Amino acid sequence: MAVVFIPTLLRDLTGGRDAVEVQGANARQVIEELERACPGIRARLLDGERLRPNIRIAVDGRIAPLGLVERVSPASEVHFVVGIAGGLGPP
Amino acid sequence: MSESTYAVVGTRPPRHDATDKVTGRAHYGADFQLTGMLHGFILRSPHAHAAIRRIDVSKAEAFPGVKAVVTSADLPESPEQMVDIGEGAMPLSYIRGNMLARSKVLYKGHAVAAVAAVSPHVAEEAASLIEVDYDVLPCALTVEDAMRDGAPVILPDLRTKEFGEQTGRPGNVAEHFRHVLGDAENGFTEADLVVEREFRTATVHQGYIEPHATTVLWNEDGHVLVWCSSQGAFTVRKATAAVLDLPVLRVSVTPLEIGGGFGGKIRIYLEPVAALLSKKSGRPVKIVMSRQDVFEGTGPTPGSHMRIKMGARKDGRITAAQAYLAYEAGAYPGAMVAPGAMCVFAAYDIPNVVIDGYDVVVNKPSTAAYRAPGATQAAFATESVVDEIAENLGLDPVEFRLMNAAKEGTRRADGPKFRRIGCVEVLEAMRNHPHYRAPLEGPNRGRGVAVGFWFNVGLASSCTISVNSDGTVNLLDGSVDLSGTRTSVSMQAAETLGLRAEDVRPSVGDTDSIGFTEVTGGSRTTYATGWAAVEAARDVIGQMKERAALLWETDAASVEFDRGVFRAGGRSITFQELAAQLDETGGPVVGRGAVNPSGAGGSFSGAIADVEVDPETGKVSVLRFTAVQDAGRAIHPSYVEGQMQGGSVQGIGWALNEEYFMSAEGAMLNSSWLDYRMPTSLDLPMIDTVIVEVPDPEHPFGVRGVGEANIVPPPAAVSNAVYRATGVRLYRLPMNPVAVMEALWQKESEPGGGSLHSDAAA
Numbered sequence: 001m002a003v004v005f006i007p008t009l010l011r012d013l014t015g016g017r018d019a020v021e022v023q024g025a026n027a028r029q030v031i032e033e034l035e036r037a038c039p040g041i042r043a044r045l046l047d048g049e050r051l052r053p054n055i056r057i058a059v060d061g062r063i064a065p066l067g068l069v070e071r072v073s074p075a076s077e078v079h080f081v082v083g084i085a086g087g088l089g090p091p
Numbered sequence: 092m093s094e095s096t097y098a099v100v101g102t103r104p105p106r107h108d109a110t111d112k113v114t115g116r117a118h119y120g121a122d123f124q125l126t127g128m129l130h131g132f133i134l135r136s137p138h139a140h141a142a143i144r145r146i147d148v149s150k151a152e153a154f155p156g157v158k159a160v161v162t163s164a165d166l167p168e169s170p171e172q173m174v175d176i177g178e179g180a181m182p183l184s185y186i187r188g189n190m191l192a193r194s195k196v197l198y199k200g201h202a203v204a205a206v207a208a209v210s211p212h213v214a215e216e217a218a219s220l221i222e223v224d225y226d227v228l229p230c231a232l233t234v235e236d237a238m239r240d241g242a243p244v245i246l247p248d249l250r251t252k253e254f255g256e257q258t259g260r261p262g263n264v265a266e267h268f269r270h271v272l273g274d275a276e277n278g279f280t281e282a283d284l285v286v287e288r289e290f291r292t293a294t295v296h297q298g299y300i301e302p303h304a305t306t307v308l309w310n311e312d313g314h315v316l317v318w319c320s321s322q323g324a325f326t327v328r329k330a331t332a333a334v335l336d337l338p339v340l341r342v343s344v345t346p347l348e349i350g351g352g353f354g355g356k357i358r359i360y361l362e363p364v365a366a367l368l369s370k371k372s373g374r375p376v377k378i379v380m381s382r383q384d385v386f387e388g389t390g391p392t393p394g395s396h397m398r399i400k401m402g403a404r405k406d407g408r409i410t411a412a413q414a415y416l417a418y419e420a421g422a423y424p425g426a427m428v429a430p431g432a433m434c435v436f437a438a439y440d441i442p443n444v445v446i447d448g449y450d451v452v453v454n455k456p457s458t459a460a461y462r463a464p465g466a467t468q469a470a471f472a473t474e475s476v477v478d479e480i481a482e483n484l485g486l487d488p489v490e491f492r493l494m495n496a497a498k499e500g501t502r503r504a505d506g507p508k509f510r511r512i513g514c515v516e517v518l519e520a521m522r523n524h525p526h527y528r529a530p531l532e533g534p535n536r537g538r539g540v541a542v543g544f545w546f547n548v549g550l551a552s553s554c555t556i557s558v559n560s561d562g563t564v565n566l567l568d569g570s571v572d573l574s575g576t577r578t579s580v581s582m583q584a585a586e587t588l589g590l591r592a593e594d595v596r597p598s599v600g601d602t603d604s605i606g607f608t609e610v611t612g613g614s615r616t617t618y619a620t621g622w623a624a625v626e627a628a629r630d631v632i633g634q635m636k637e638r639a640a641l642l643w644e645t646d647a648a649s650v651e652f653d654r655g656v657f658r659a660g661g662r663s664i665t666f667q668e669l670a671a672q673l674d675e676t677g678g679p680v681v682g683r684g685a686v687n688p689s690g691a692g693g694s695f696s697g698a699i700a701d702v703e704v705d706p707e708t709g710k711v712s713v714l715r716f717t718a719v720q721d722a723g724r725a726i727h728p729s730y731v732e733g734q735m736q737g738g739s740v741q742g743i744g745w746a747l748n749e750e751y752f753m754s755a756e757g758a759m760l761n762s763s764w765l766d767y768r769m770p771t772s773l774d775l776p777m778i779d780t781v782i783v784e785v786p787d788p789e790h791p792f793g794v795r796g797v798g799e800a801n802i803v804p805p806p807a808a809v810s811n812a813v814y815r816a817t818g819v820r821l822y823r824l825p826m827n828p829v830a831v832m833e834a835l836w837q838k839e840s841e842p843g844g845g846s847l848h849s850d851a852a853a
Contacts, residue, residue, distance in 0.1 A: 005506045008269040009254040018271070044255040052255045053173040053180040061507040062690040079506035082254070082268050082429040
């Protein structure tokens with residue numbers, strides 16, 4: 001299963017865990033699975049069906065150019081990072 | 092640099108636009124002319140914070156020669172939305188509010204109204220007749236001012252966000268975020284030495300020589316045509332269309348030559364205003380900023396307030412680090428504190444880290460990107476503490492950094508692991524450089540070192556290549572050329588096609604002629620647009636193989652291509668020979684490349700600085716400076732060296748002189764080149780450069796972006812050198828003569844204080 005690293009300010013939704021293992025073939029599925037395990041986290045990441053502005057998904061250390069449809073493998077690391085208002089987003 | 096097996100990559104051909112640049116033929120924003128063109132002038136707020144009670148433009152409208160006057164009332168109303176402005180998203184209301192103030196002005200220089208007239212002077216004179224009734228409000232000019240209880244509220248609707256959650260807390264803190272890795276508290280208990288220091292840096296400007304300039308025609312067919320100086324035509328199109336509530340198809344942007352940007356020409360300031368003036372007058376309108384407009388009305392880089400705490404064992408291992416970073420966003424949210432937080436400890440493998448970042452609005456111009464945005468402030472703080480720890484542990488400062496250097500697999504505090512990076516190689520190049528071991532003789536002299544990091548980005552780029560009958564090619568891409576990228580992109584196409592650099596004729600397209608291309612920023616153009624050129628060249632080769640196969644009555648799959656020659660079944664034909672036969676083999680060959688790479692390899696940079704401090708005046712003179720940077724692969728080494736030198740000079744200016752010197756009422760008191768002291772060639776030695784090449788494993792040629800990381804270490808390196816020269820550490824930028832003398836006087840007044848000393852052993 002992919003390992004999703006939980007941003008510090010969202011760990012109140014994961015019981016303090018800094019990483020959660022979930023299944024999912026792409027980033028959207030990973031978030032839906034994460035929501036099942038940790039209710040409330042979806043709303044912190046998505047605005048409707050889209051990623052919140054200035055939140056980016058990184059899969060295996062790189063910003064996912066395909067966003068929510070970026071493929072995720074069982075060995076992947078998934079991070080949610082603060083996008084950069086005022087600067088270009090880091091990979 | 093490594094030995095290269097390439098024929099073009101790594102060589103130093105003349106840049107394709109050199110002649111036009113040196114003869115003055117190149118067309119910059121202010122050079123552009125259209126028949127019947129009017130000139131615009133923008134009236135700006137004299138107050139840093141004030142409510143607008145009333146604006147009366149009647150006298151300006153009646154002034155002879157005036158053709159149009161606009162205020163925020165002329166901007167369209169449309170539902171709030173987030174607009175991607177090429178540097179992250181921003182609410183449309185903020186973008187419009189910065190274009191022309193609505194109910195409040197938020198900084199001195201905030202645009203309030205605009206006039207179009209038959210000459211710039213008539214427009215300026217008429218603008219002075221606009222009556223604005225202000226209710227002046229108290230202002231907050233620094234993050235410390237803006238974060239204290241009872242601070243003036245700058246944006247009444249602002250509530251602090253914490254990773255997607257509205258906390259409901261009003262005030263001037265737009266965003267707070269935190270990164271945690273390991274257990275910092277425990278890490279500090281493992282340390283034998285803990286150093287905690289507080290730092291402040293001033294607001295500084297990118298200082299591009301060419302002011303913002305635009306010409307806009309709102310055509311009779313409803314199409315808006317823009318000719319401007321910017322870092323990205325597509326971003327100008329997107330933002331202009333959003334502000335004017337138009338479909339992007341109704342806006343066309345032609346990028347003109349750009350006289351420097353450094354991140355500051357990504358946002359737009361003038362285009363929608365000129366468009367509204369053009370719509371009202373029925374004539375094209377040009378607006379060119381003055382230098383004062385540029386300083387007061389465009390986005391500088393944030394001032395900051397930072398605390399850094401680091402702990403290390405006696406054996407030299409850093410056990411924990413903590414950072415508090417509060418950056419000035421200016422009038423609207425969007426300080427570069429997020430990348431600052433991602434870079435603050437990026438050079439080190441530290442197991443236990445806590446980083447808190449705060450994005451704070453203040454009554455200054457809305458800040459914008461500036462070369463590795465956010466990283467230079469953070470590195471000044473971290474590298475000063477690292478230097479202090481190394482000294483207290485009795486370790487060589489470069490060796491101490493090497494002992495803790497980040498490498499492939501190091502997990503950053505913000506989460507992801509580094510892939511292949513060149514931090515160690517850069518530090519080794521510094522340690523091995525003759526400068527580092529050279530004796531530094533004379534009193535009041537010192538040597539300092541520092542390292543810095545910037546992520547670099549990939550993002551979308553498009554390129555087409557058209558083959559000419561003589562075997563030359565025309566290359567069209569969408570990247571504004573800030574620094575010779577026409578040539579660095581062309582060289583990658585030439586290498587792929589087996590041509591010479593001069594066989595490629597590059598052009599930068601407008602938004603109607605080339606596929607979407609992101610801004611020239613994030614050190615991305617040679618990396619990503621170069622990659623698009625390689626893809627376009629590969630497309631050309633594929634099509635030309637089919638032509639050769641047609642001539643040779645064989646399968647295209649059997650045709651091979653190497654260094655400009657097609658071969659199959661013992662036959663061969665050169666690229667040029669085959670290009671001459673395109674007409675009879677099917678017609679034109681046009682290759683296309685469109686990429687959106689996501690894994691740009693970050694770049695580390697290092698600096699070695701020798702300084703001399705005048706004990707009578709506090710003036711710091713840079714005696715010798717060496718910049719070291721990982722370029723991945725230097726496509727055109729001269730341009731890489733130029734970037735390293737330019738970034739170093741800007742970093743030195745940031746260190747020693749540059750600042751927005753503000754009155755208590757929020758007025759910038761030094762908004763001219765004379766008073767905003769940027770270093771010139773007379774102030775500096777030759778900047779020596781060392782290009783390190785740790786190729787990015789994914790890029791076709793191993794390129795890493797080189798435009799930004801070089802500005803990150805110089806302020807810390809200079810500060811560490813000043814300490815070695817004087818025994819006094821400065822925790823605030825700029826380290827101008829006043830700051831240095833105050834620090835020296837304070838040292839002398841302390842028990843045991845004494846005169847300057849010389850300690851050259853860096």
